[in-house]
Amino acid sequence: MVVQGNVLLAPLTTLKVGGPARYFVEAKTISEVQEAVEFARANNLPLFVLGVGSNLVVSDAGWPGLVLKIAVSGIEQREQNGKTFFDVGAGEEWDRFVARAVSANFAGVECLSGIPGSVGGTPVQNVGAYGQEVAETIHSVLALDLQDNQLHEMPAADCEFRYRTSIFNTTEKGRYLIVRVTYALTCGGKPRLGYADLKKHFVGWKETPAFSDVREAVRKIRASKGMLIVPGDDDCRSAGSFFKNPILSSDQYDHLTKAAAEKNLQVPSYPALEAQRKVSAAWLVEHSGFSKGYTSGRVGISRKHALAIVNRDQARAADVLAFKEEIQNRIEEIWGVKLEPEPVFIGF
């Protein structure tokens, strides 16, 4: 295990803001992960677990303790009781795993193509897109429990997956270090094409698209929205969607629809959203004066996606934070809805 001092975190995130980690370790094996945890414990250092940094806002002051980047690799495929399981190291790039599954004709992750991040990051916020989420295919998670210092194989049911949440970012935040995720995938079958953008893409196709066609379509759609990391495209210097779609109480929902009607507007609604009174955060942002391409100093809204706050040029975390608050306050003032951010804030 190599311990480095004062490692700048901004380059290790997709938003490219944030100061240094006092100590930094990249752990390539489970025993290195355990060794790094011991180092943090022995030196009384606060510990932060880093994947690929695609869902992070790091403060300008950085992190005062140890940042542990989980880089455990490996993809192993096995058959058991007629099912196919993939044991994937938490440090593997998520999209590399998706590419492999899709090319071998496995269903279940095709709509999650092109999402940046590590495999270990996927259970944390139950990564999802285009009508699919990892909760549907995660069989179990192998994690080091900081409470008893033991490795636990946790079945998916124990992870309590919901929309963009699990125990790892709510009730047990900071307790588990995920070192491996096991996905159970089905070979063959039909790809998931329920999402409007995908339906539109495949209009006129006579045959059912292959998983690889869906993967290609999703990556293309994501690129058009700045939701794929494309080197040189400054609209993807972001942490992805910055706000979650809010789930409203019936009073809040009535207030919102009335306020919209007074402005001759209609809140967009899709059956999946309507059932939970979930409202499009992108619509709220765009109808509060923050259109795509809006710029506020060194930060702004992506030209391709209303929900992505982008680092236009040399922004600091303080710029991102101030802009986030400006958006939240304006939306609350106009629509009575408080948007909750999706990325994780560290060092604030």
Ligand SMILES: Cc1cc2nc3c(=O)[nH]c(=O)nc-3n(C[C@H](O)[C@H](O)[C@H](O)COP(=O)(O)OP(=O)(O)OC[C@H]3O[C@@H](n4cnc5c(N)ncnc54)[C@H](O)[C@@H]3O)c2cc1C
């Ligand atoms: C352009 C862009 C598009 C995106 N699109 C989507 C999308 O469509 N859907 C979606 O759900 N998300 C999306 N995201 C968000 C992001 O890709 C996911 O949240 C991803 O899973 C984060 O993984 P990571 O490895 O980068 O985690 P990090 O950003 O490094 O960390 C995020 C959180 O997970 C924790 N964590 C990471 N790895 C581990 C581990 N091994 N053990 C324990 N905790 C860990 C960290 O401590 C932190 O709390 C997007 C982001 C970007 C930049």
